[in-house]
Amino acid sequence: MVTSQVTAPVPARRPVWTRPYLLAGILAAWLVLWLIFRGQATLPLGGAELTPLHERIGAAADVIDDSRNENPLFLYFVNYIRLFIDQFVTFVQALISAPSFGRPVPVVGWLGVTGIATAVAVLYANLRVALLTAAGFASFGLLGLWRESMDTLALTLAAVVLSLAVGIPLGVWAGLSDRFERLAGPVLDFMQTMPTFVYLAPLTLFFLIGPASATVATMIYAIPPAIRITSHAIREVPPETVEAGASLGSTPWQLLAKVRLPLAKRTIIVGVNQTIMAALSMATIAALIDAPGLGKTVLKALETLDVGTSFNAGLAIVIMAIVLDRVTSAAGRRVETARRAGRARRPLWRRVQVTAVLAATAVLVYLSHVYVWAAVFPGEAGLGSHVRRAADAASQWAQANLYTYTNALKNVVTYGLLNPFEAVLTGSPWWLVLLVVTAAALVLTTVRVAVVCAACLALLVALGLWQDGMVTLAATLVATVLVMALGVVTGVWMGRDGRADRVIRPILDAGQTMPAFVYLVPILGLFGATRFTAIIAAVVYAAPVAIKLVADGVRGVPVSAVEAATAAGSSPWQVISKVQLPMARRAVALAANQGLIYVLAMVVVGGLVGAGALGYDVVSGFSQLQLRGKGLAAGLAIVVLGTMLAALTKAAARRADAAAHGRL
Amino acid sequence: MKVPRIALAGAACLLVSTVSACAGAKVGETTAAPAASGSGSSSAKQACGALNLAINPWVGYEANAAVIAYVAEKELGCTVTKKDLKEEVAWQGFSTGEVDAIVENWGHDDLKKKYIEDQKVAVEAGPTGNKGVIGWYVPPWMAEKYPDITDYKNLNKYADLFKTSESGGKGQLLDGDPSFVTNDAALVKNLDLNYKVVYAGSEAALITGFRQAETQKKPMIGYFYEPQWFLSEVKLVKVNLPAYTEGCDADAAKVACDYPPYELDKIVSRKFADAAGPAYQLVKNFTWTNDDQNLVAKYISEDKMTPEAAAEKWVTANPDKIKPWLPAS
Numbered sequence: 001m002v003t004s005q006v007t008a009p010v011p012a013r014r015p016v017w018t019r020p021y022l023l024a025g026i027l028a029a030w031l032v033l034w035l036i037f038r039g040q041a042t043l044p045l046g047g048a049e050l051t052p053l054h055e056r057i058g059a060a061a062d063v064i065d066d067s068r069n070e071n072p073l074f075l076y077f078v079n080y081i082r083l084f085i086d087q088f089v090t091f092v093q094a095l096i097s098a099p100s101f102g103r104p105v106p107v108v109g110w111l112g113v114t115g116i117a118t119a120v121a122v123l124y125a126n127l128r129v130a131l132l133t134a135a136g137f138a139s140f141g142l143l144g145l146w147r148e149s150m151d152t153l154a155l156t157l158a159a160v161v162l163s164l165a166v167g168i169p170l171g172v173w174a175g176l177s178d179r180f181e182r183l184a185g186p187v188l189d190f191m192q193t194m195p196t197f198v199y200l201a202p203l204t205l206f207f208l209i210g211p212a213s214a215t216v217a218t219m220i221y222a223i224p225p226a227i228r229i230t231s232h233a234i235r236e237v238p239p240e241t242v243e244a245g246a247s248l249g250s251t252p253w254q255l256l257a258k259v260r261l262p263l264a265k266r267t268i269i270v271g272v273n274q275t276i277m278a279a280l281s282m283a284t285i286a287a288l289i290d291a292p293g294l295g296k297t298v299l300k301a302l303e304t305l306d307v308g309t310s311f312n313a314g315l316a317i318v319i320m321a322i323v324l325d326r327v328t329s330a331a332g333r334r335v336e337t338a339r340r341a342g343r344a345r346r347p348l349w350r351r352v353q354v355t356a357v358l359a360a361t362a363v364l365v366y367l368s369h370v371y372v373w374a375a376v377f378p379g380e381a382g383l384g385s386h387v388r389r390a391a392d393a394a395s396q397w398a399q400a401n402l403y404t405y406t407n408a409l410k411n412v413v414t415y416g417l418l419n420p421f422e423a424v425l426t427g428s429p430w431w432l433v434l435l436v437v438t439a440a441a442l443v444l445t446t447v448r449v450a451v452v453c454a455a456c457l458a459l460l461v462a463l464g465l466w467q468d469g470m471v472t473l474a475a476t477l478v479a480t481v482l483v484m485a486l487g488v489v490t491g492v493w494m495g496r497d498g499r500a501d502r503v504i505r506p507i508l509d510a511g512q513t514m515p516a517f518v519y520l521v522p523i524l525g526l527f528g529a530t531r532f533t534a535i536i537a538a539v540v541y542a543a544p545v546a547i548k549l550v551a552d553g554v555r556g557v558p559v560s561a562v563e564a565a566t567a568a569g570s571s572p573w574q575v576i577s578k579v580q581l582p583m584a585r586r587a588v589a590l591a592a593n594q595g596l597i598y599v600l601a602m603v604v605v606g607g608l609v610g611a612g613a614l615g616y617d618v619v620s621g622f623s624q625l626q627l628r629g630k631g632l633a634a635g636l637a638i639v640v641l642g643t644m645l646a647a648l649t650k651a652a653a654r655r656a657d658a659a660a661h662g663r664l
Numbered sequence: 665m666k667v668p669r670i671a672l673a674g675a676a677c678l679l680v681s682t683v684s685a686c687a688g689a690k691v692g693e694t695t696a697a698p699a700a701s702g703s704g705s706s707s708a709k710q711a712c713g714a715l716n717l718a719i720n721p722w723v724g725y726e727a728n729a730a731v732i733a734y735v736a737e738k739e740l741g742c743t744v745t746k747k748d749l750k751e752e753v754a755w756q757g758f759s760t761g762e763v764d765a766i767v768e769n770w771g772h773d774d775l776k777k778k779y780i781e782d783q784k785v786a787v788e789a790g791p792t793g794n795k796g797v798i799g800w801y802v803p804p805w806m807a808e809k810y811p812d813i814t815d816y817k818n819l820n821k822y823a824d825l826f827k828t829s830e831s832g833g834k835g836q837l838l839d840g841d842p843s844f845v846t847n848d849a850a851l852v853k854n855l856d857l858n859y860k861v862v863y864a865g866s867e868a869a870l871i872t873g874f875r876q877a878e879t880q881k882k883p884m885i886g887y888f889y890e891p892q893w894f895l896s897e898v899k900l901v902k903v904n905l906p907a908y909t910e911g912c913d914a915d916a917a918k919v920a921c922d923y924p925p926y927e928l929d930k931i932v933s934r935k936f937a938d939a940a941g942p943a944y945q946l947v948k949n950f951t952w953t954n955d956d957q958n959l960v961a962k963y964i965s966e967d968k969m970t971p972e973a974a975a976e977k978w979v980t981a982n983p984d985k986i987k988p989w990l991p992a993s
Contacts, residue, residue: 620842
């Protein structure tokens with residue numbers, strides 16, 4: 001019936017009202033059937049209960065444990081990788097963070113590291129970013145966290161270098177070969193959506209406790225963006241340029257080295273940027289398996305609920321993220337302008353500049369190698385104690401004075417939105433939910449997507465975690481609705497007002513990079529251990545992405561269109577609702593997609609603050625041997641939910657795209 | 665770039681910086697060397713060797729480990745490496761040979777079976793002397809206002825007080841970190857209580873909840889345990905469940921009695937025990953009381969001392985408690 005219409009690449013013309021009416025019909029039927037079948041076949045599973053599948057997964061993990069010492073794969077392959085990574089990380093640490101080579105301090109002290117970082121910023125980015133870099137690195141010392149910051153930086157850099165070494169070649173391959181790209185896609189999705197808690201403990205079996213495990217855990221999360229964006233960059237190179245090169249008789253290798261890679265350079269730098277951000281976001285989680293650095297400070301402070309200390313360390317992570325982000329972004333822009341402007345203007349001036357910067361850096365490095373004052377950050381780190389006290393006071397004040405309001409907000413959202421929604425999802429028999437979702441996907445998207453949805457939900461049943469999956473799904477969708485509401489409102493504001501953008505953007509960066517463990521205690525104080533607290537944590541992390549995407553989309557609307565509408569007498573409200581948002585609908589759809597993925601990334605953190613369900617299952621799998629199999633299954637269930645929701649939102653984005661092009 | 669770097673640097677040092685900047689203590693000179701131990705410098709202290717101590721993520725554990733590490737380093741000259749690990753990963757460390765000792769273990773019969781009985785990579789090293797208690801607790805203001813609330817038989821009377829947005833119309837019983845064994849769902853069912861177990865998922869969530877419940881006089885009942893540093897801030901009151909008798913918790917689904925008292929103990933790797941060096945003797949001999957641990961835990965949590973400083977303070981004040989721990993020779 002509907003099939004023949006929706007498989008067409010461009011939606012066939014049909015009365016505009018069909019879709020909404022069909023959808024409303026499906027929802028109405030759902031509610032009626034829910035009333036009839038409520039409570040049947042809801043497949044609940046208690047906290048400590050296991051299904052045979054969970055037991056089998058647990059037993060399989062045990063077998064791997066036991067064969068570790070005999071298995072040749074371990075003895076020869078994994079052990080050598082571990083040795084190599086351990087050596088590499090230890091070397092980077094010896095350079096900047098750990099006492100080394102019989103000295104009480106690392107090879108390069110604070111002055112030298114700050115000098116090198118600033119020099120890199122001057123040479124590859126610009127002066128403004130260089131000043132930011134110098135200030136950022138100095139702040140690590142002023143916060144009293146120089147050593148911890150350098151530990152984090154060393155581990156992050158090592159993981160990034162290794163990720164790029166693996167990721168860029170694979171990305172180039174994926175860019176050149178459609179088959180490899182199709183093959184790699186699902187694997188990369190899996191790596192990005194599988195919660196780290198699931199593979200953290202098994203990793204220490206393979207790579208032992210130490211830098212190698214932490215680095216590999218970080219790489220699993222950081223490699224996918226490197227591969228994806230490199231592949232995208234290679235594919236972006238205009239085919240005409242490549243053909244021109246080929247017709248001049250270039251070999252495939254020459255085409256890659258002389259044509260494709262140089263043209264893809266700017267986008268590849270975006271990939272480097274994303275890889276760095278992903279690696280840095282693992283700093284706290286890696287600390288659970290003894291990775292040194294700021295993450296450890298955060299986790300230790302959480303043991304005694306010391307909000308000030310953990311905020312201080314979180315702030316250092318945010319600063320590091322912002323500095324690294326600005327440097328790589330500016331470097332990317334510079335590559336772009338350099339390419340547009342043609343070959344280096346004024347090579348002599350550039351050479352003088354480079355020489356001067358390098359010489360100054362060498363001096364700083366030398367000083368920091370030799371003299372104590374330049375090696376160990378001097379002073380009492382007064383800034384740190386101020387930050388700690390201020391954060392403590394703010395958190396205490398908020399918990400004491402805002403609770404009445406925050407509790408009311410929690411109750412409104414929970415009773416008004418979350419509980420009814422969850423009741424319908426968890427109260428319906430599983431086959432009803434499966435039918436409804438598949439039918440809705442058929443109406444809204446394509447047959448292929450509908451099949452994916454049905455398969456994902458069936459898998460959820462097979463994993464034995466249906467009801468937990470539905471509870472998590474309900475919270476995820478509510479969180480995404482909140483993220484999109486914030487994203488559209490704030491994004492439009494920022495897109496229309498440059499000053500608002502400049503003020504808000506650093507706050508968004510902080511929301512994205514501040515480890516959730518830092519604000520767990522304050523939000524627990526405000527909202528209690530509830531599902532809503534988990535939703536708030538997800539919104540804090542996911543809203544910035546959505547807001548930025550919407551803001552960029554709104555800014556991308558041609559000025560002429562806005563001016564024309566204003567000249568025609570439209571009110572600001574009309575300009576937004578009739579011109580800017582419709583023209584930015586592709587960006588809004590993308591924001592929904594990314595918002596969802598980011599919300600799902602916080603499911604496990606939600607399990608730490610009262611969300612229960614899949615997040616809690618994963619955390620308990622990490623904490624209790626008998627629950628290991630269930631934790632793994634819960635991790636898979638999160639991946640399955642992610643696959644389904646990503647497929648739905650991607651299809652919606654494509655439709656928005658098609659509609660936008662149809663209308664323009 | 666052909667100029668030798670040192671010469672360049674030296675010249676620039678003269679040019680760029682003031683005299684005082686180029687002077688100053690040099691790295692490696694005896695006076696100003698900053699504290700940094702761990703790597704080399706062990707030649708004089710061969711006798712003890714290395715001790716790899718797992719640090720599980722709670723303050724009480726940290727107190728045990730800090731004192732043991734302090735004594736091992738100062739009295740025995742060992743090189744102590746602390747590794748921050750969750751319990752399960754720490755036990756795994758016995759099998760990979762990277763952890764020598766766990767110095768506060770709460771039960772964990774499953775791990776004991778796997779690593780002590782089956783894999784034979786770990787052995788028990790005796791109790792720490794700390795008595796662990798697990799149970800249901802209410803904030804002190806509630807115990808004062810509703811004196812009979814500490815008897816489980818009266819809990820249904822108060823269930824309405826504990827309703828929250830999470831508990832679906834029943835009273836909420838808040839559970840914490842999933843690392844701890846909990847029978848609460850079975851208990852609620854088997855004792856016919858009109859409550860629902862809500863899984864907070866972390867110790868931070870539990871403590872924040874209890875802290876607010878006391879300061880803002882809000883009702884709360886939840887799973888908690890002692891020794892725990894938070895109890896010296898808010899003295900939670902335990903609710904009496906039907907008394908524990910040997911074997912009453914044998915069938916997890918039918919449990920209707922309180923949690924057993926826990927003898928917290930120490931676990932070491934078999935290799936470490938077989939070598940029987942001074943560090944092993946120390947770990948094996950170490951015992952102290954709940955009050956001792958609570959004091960050191962208070963130094964760390966409330967007074968915000970580093971574990972090292974807290975250990976030093978306690979050890980200096982209690983030299984005679986240390987003596988029996990030291991190896992006989």
